[in-house]
Amino acid sequence: MKERATVVCWQRERILLVERGRARWSLPGGTIRRDESPVDAARRELSEETTLEGHKLGCLFQFGGLNKRHHVFLCVLPDDARPRPCNEIVRCRWFSPRKVGTLVASVPTRAIVALLFASGGTTSGFVSPT
Template sequence: MFVSYEHPRPALTVDCVVFGLDEEDLKVLLIRRELDPFRGRWALPGGFVRVDEALDDAARRELAEETGLSGVFLEQLYTFGALGRDPRERVVSVAYYALVKLGDHRVKAATDAREAAWFAVDDTPALAFDHDEILPVALERLKGKVRYRPIGFELLPPKFTLSQLQRLYEAILERPLDKRNFRKKALGTGLLVELDEVEQDVAHRAARLYRFDRRKYERLEKDGFSFEI
């Protein structure tokens, strides 16, 4: 279909910064571009917004198409609109960040992506477009937000140990945390439920498992409660 407009207008895309956590560190999901421009280069998953599609829907669709991921935590990050960020034409991109439990999801490249893979956030290849500017903005947002919103749990399995939770915060905040202080703060939120279970198949002494009480958090949040860790 061809459409005429009175004035030339910027094209609109979405891009997704998808974070996951494994045993070692914080990871970001990248795809290898199948098409020009930047063919063969790694990039954030994303693509053009359809004229009849809400922005969040466009982000979820592109993520599913290019990486196979769906049903993940996704929030708008920032809109990048510098001139010249795309060699083809003027393109404005609404960036999102997503948080994924690595165990639940297997990524699978498709459509415009030749390959999809997880990279340590501090060891990514040079990215296509201005994606090397988008990634640090997403990291800063995650760093700021994880302390006053319980979004970190999106990166953990439903049942986790306090050491796993601490490792998550250390990976995101990029600094070691004092174990005693951290546990006091985490348990002090009143939002961790101690389970009647311990870790399985570990060489060291099996640690207690906990879960995050999302329902309680949502109830408290309505009354103006502030999460803080």
């Protein structure tokens, strides 16, 4: 089973999604390298894809199917944090949790966002990242 680190970035009631040029939106993240912890992979992928660095990540849950397991992290960003597309990412954009369900997005992205915001679309239930 492939292991992935996935980051839910939250700022001003919105979630950051990235596009890799395949006309599908997804949460930032990627494959966990051998001998790399999930949180280190999440930090690396967030930096590589959005140039965001030095922000705290909180572990939310693991989400998986038959072929992939996503280690999902939360990053609550300050208002002045500005992601920029980098490497294979062509666009970074903020969406409300409700809007994500209407987008052409990866199946895991839609499912993870639905799990997080099923009870009303706020982060009131989140534990603050450490």
